[in-house]
Amino acid sequence: MWELIKINKRNSVLLLGAMGSVLLILGFVLGLLFGGPEAGLIGMLIATGVWLFMMLISLSSGDQIMLAASKAVPVTHDVHPVLFNVVEEMKIAANLPKMPKIYIINDPAPNAFATGRSPETASIAVTAGLLAKLDRDELQGVVAHEMSHIIHRDILFVTLAGVMLGSIVLISHIFLRSMFYSSLGSRRRYSSSSSNQGAAQLVMIVVAILFAILAPIFAQILYFALSRKREYLADAGAVRLTRYPAGLAGALEKIGGSNINMETANKVTAPMYIANPFRGKKKVNLYSTHPPIEERIRILRNMTHGAAYANYEKSYEEVTKRSPVVPTSALIPEEVTIRQATTESKSTQTAKQQARQVGDLMRQVSQFAFVTCACGLTMKIPPNYNGDKVQCPRCKKFSSISKQ
Amino acid sequence: MGGLLIGLLVIVGLIVLVAIMVIGIYNALVGLRNQVDNAWSQIDVQLKRRHDLIPNLVETAKGYMEHERGTFEAITEARSRAMGANGAAEAGKAEGALTEALSKFMLVVENYPDLKANQNFLSLQETLTSTENKISFARQGYNDQVLFYNNKIQMFPSNIIAGMFQFTKRDFFEIENEEERNVPKVSFN
Numbered sequence: 001m002w003e004l005i006k007i008n009k010r011n012s013v014l015l016l017g018a019m020g021s022v023l024l025i026l027g028f029v030l031g032l033l034f035g036g037p038e039a040g041l042i043g044m045l046i047a048t049g050v051w052l053f054m055m056l057i058s059l060s061s062g063d064q065i066m067l068a069a070s071k072a073v074p075v076t077h078d079v080h081p082v083l084f085n086v087v088e089e090m091k092i093a094a095n096l097p098k099m100p101k102i103y104i105i106n107d108p109a110p111n112a113f114a115t116g117r118s119p120e121t122a123s124i125a126v127t128a129g130l131l132a133k134l135d136r137d138e139l140q141g142v143v144a145h146e147m148s149h150i151i152h153r154d155i156l157f158v159t160l161a162g163v164m165l166g167s168i169v170l171i172s173h174i175f176l177r178s179m180f181y182s183s184l185g186s187r188r189r190y191s192s193s194s195s196n197q198g199a200a201q202l203v204m205i206v207v208a209i210l211f212a213i214l215a216p217i218f219a220q221i222l223y224f225a226l227s228r229k230r231e232y233l234a235d236a237g238a239v240r241l242t243r244y245p246a247g248l249a250g251a252l253e254k255i256g257g258s259n260i261n262m263e264t265a266n267k268v269t270a271p272m273y274i275a276n277p278f279r280g281k282k283k284v285n286l287y288s289t290h291p292p293i294e295e296r297i298r299i300l301r302n303m304t305h306g307a308a309y310a311n312y313e314k315s316y317e318e319v320t321k322r323s324p325v326v327p328t329s330a331l332i333p334e335e336v337t338i339r340q341a342t343t344e345s346k347s348t349q350t351a352k353q354q355a356r357q358v359g360d361l362m363r364q365v366s367q368f369a370f371v372t373c374a375c376g377l378t379m380k381i382p383p384n385y386n387g388d389k390v391q392c393p394r395c396k397k398f399s400s401i402s403k404q
Numbered sequence: 405m406g407g408l409l410i411g412l413l414v415i416v417g418l419i420v421l422v423a424i425m426v427i428g429i430y431n432a433l434v435g436l437r438n439q440v441d442n443a444w445s446q447i448d449v450q451l452k453r454r455h456d457l458i459p460n461l462v463e464t465a466k467g468y469m470e471h472e473r474g475t476f477e478a479i480t481e482a483r484s485r486a487m488g489a490n491g492a493a494e495a496g497k498a499e500g501a502l503t504e505a506l507s508k509f510m511l512v513v514e515n516y517p518d519l520k521a522n523q524n525f526l527s528l529q530e531t532l533t534s535t536e537n538k539i540s541f542a543r544q545g546y547n548d549q550v551l552f553y554n555n556k557i558q559m560f561p562s563n564i565i566a567g568m569f570q571f572t573k574r575d576f577f578e579i580e581n582e583e584e585r586n587v588p589k590v591s592f593n
Contacts, residue, residue, distance in 0.1 A: 081527065081531075082530060082534075085530065085531070085533075085534035085537075085538075088534070088538065089534060089537045089538050089541050090541070092446055092450070092541045092542050092545055093541035093542075094545065095439065095442075095545045095548065095549055136533075243544070332551075334551065
C-alpha cells in the first residue's frame with residue numbers, strides 16, 4: 001500500500017509536470033503572438049498567474065465547491081447508522097488518522113465520490129440511491145474504494161490535475177474567442193510591416209491557433225488516462241481493505257445496472273465518482289474517465305485465490321490481456337485470504353420498496369419530520385410546515401409534530 | 405592548499421549529508437513504530453466497546469428470551485473473563501470465547517421474531533455487527549502496519565539505523581486456534 005502511494009505520487013508529479021509544460025508553452029506562444037518576441041515570458045507569467053489563482057481557490061475550498069455543486073448534505077450518525085459504521089470500519093482497516101466527513105447526495109442514481117486535500121481533511125459522499133440499493137457488504141466495497149482513493153492521494157491528484165486542465169481550457173478558450181472576434185483588427189495592424197514579416201506573423205498565428213486547439217485535448221487525454229488507471233488501483237485497494245471482492249463486484253453490478261443519469265454531476269466532477277455518472281456511452285475511448293464497468297466486475301469476480309494486490313494484478317491480466325496495472329514494487333509477497341459474506345443480499349426487496357426507501361432517506365436528509373399516527377400511517381412533514389399539529393388523511397385524527 | 409580546502413569541504417559536506425539522511429530515517433522509523441502502537445491500541449478500543457455494549461444487549465433481549473438463560477450466562481461470563489484477563493495470550497483466548505458466545509446468541513435470536521421486530525434491539529444488533537467488524541479490521545490494520553514496519557527495519561539502508569537504535573521486529577496478531585479463525589463472522593440472517 002505504501003509503495004503504491006509513493007509510485008502514485010511520482011506519477012502525479014510527472015503528469016502535473018507534463019500538463020504544466022503544456023500550460024507554459026501555451027502562455028509563451030500566446031505572449032509571442034500578442035506582444036512580440038519579448039512578451040513570451042510575460043505570457044508564461046500570466047498563464048502561471050491564472051493557474052496559481054485557481055489552484056489557491058481549489059486547495060482552500062475545492063472540496064466545499066465540489067460538495068456544494070453535487071448538492072451533498074452533511075449527515076449525522078442517526079440519519080444512517082450503517083453508513084457511518086461502514087465508513088468507520090474502513091477507516092480502521094486503512095489506519096486513516098481521522099474519520100472522513102460523511103455526506104449524502106439527494107439523488108436516486110447510485111454513485112459515490114471522495115474529495116479533499118489530504119487524508120486528514122477528506123470527505124466521502126454517497127447518493128441516497130446507493131444506500132437504498134446496496135446491502136452492507138456492497139456498501140462496504142464502495143466505501144473501501146473511496147477510502148483507497150483517499151489513501152492513494154487520488155483526491156489531491158484529481159484536484160490539482162483538474163485545476164491545471166481548467167486553466168489550460170480557460171486560456172485557450174479566451175484566446176480562440178479573441179482571435180475569432182478580432183481577426184480583422186489584427187490583420188490591419190500588421191499590414192504596415194513588410195510582406196516577409198507579415199508572412200511570419202501569419203505562420204505564427206496559425207501555429208498559435210493550432211496549439212490552442214490541441215493543448216486542452218492533449219491535457220485531457222493525459223488526465224483521463226491516469227484517472228482510468230487510478231480506478232483499477234482503487235478497486236484493488238478496496239479488495240485488499242475489505243478482503244471481499246464480491247462486495248464491490250455486487251455493488252458495481254447494481255451501479256452499472258441502473259440507467260438513471262445523475263442530475264447533480266457534470267463533466268468536471270465526473271472523474272471523481274466511483275462509476276461514470278452519465279449513462280449511455282458504453283465504449284471506452286481516450287476521453288473516458290472510467291474503465292468499462294463490466295470489465296471491472298469481471299476482474300473482481302475472477303479473484304478467487306486471495307485479496308492481495310498481486311491477486312488483483314493476476315486477475316486483471318487474465319481478464320484484460322493487457323500489460324500490468326499495479327506497479328511491480330507494490331506487489332509485496334503477502335498472503336491475504338478472502339473472507340466470507342456477512343449479510344443477506346438485498347435482492348429480496350422490490351423496486352417499489354427501494355424507491356420508497358430512497359424517498360424517505362432524501363426527506364430525512366432534508367430534515368422532514370416523521371409523524372406516525374395512531375392508525376399506523378406515517379406522515380412526512382416538510383421542514384417549512386409551520387403548524388405544530390397535523391391531521392391524518394386516513395383517520396382524520398390530529399397528531400402533534402415533535403421538532404428535532 | 406586550495407586542493408586541501410576543497411577536499412575538506414567535500415568531506416564535511418558528505419558528513420552533513422549522511423547526518424541528514426540518518427536523522428530522516430530515524431524519524432521515519434519512530435513515526436512507523438508509533439503507528440504500530442496506535443494500531444494496536446485501536447484493537448483494545450474496539451474490544452472495550454464490545455464489553456460496554458453487552459449489558460445493554462442482554463438487558464434488551466432478556467425480556468423476549470426467557471428460555472435462553474444459559475446463552476446469557478455464557479455471554480456475561482465470557483465478558484467478565486475477558487475484562488479481567490491478564491496478558492495478551494489470556495485476553496486473546498477470552499475475547500475469542502466471547503466472540504463465539506455472541507455468535508451463538510445471534511443464531512438463537514432467529515427463533516424470536518418479536519425481538520427481531522424491536523427497533524431498539526435492531527439498532528443494538530447493527531452496533532454489534534459493526535463492532536465485530538471493527539475488531540477484525542483493527543487486527544487487519546495492525547498487521548498491515550506491522551508488515552510495513554518490519555519490512556522497513558529489514559531493508560537497506562534503514563536496517564542500519566534500526567540496528568543502531570534498537571528498533572526490533574514486531575509480532576503479527578494471529579489467532580492460534582484454527583477453529584476460531586473461521587468464527588469472527590457474525591451472521592444475523
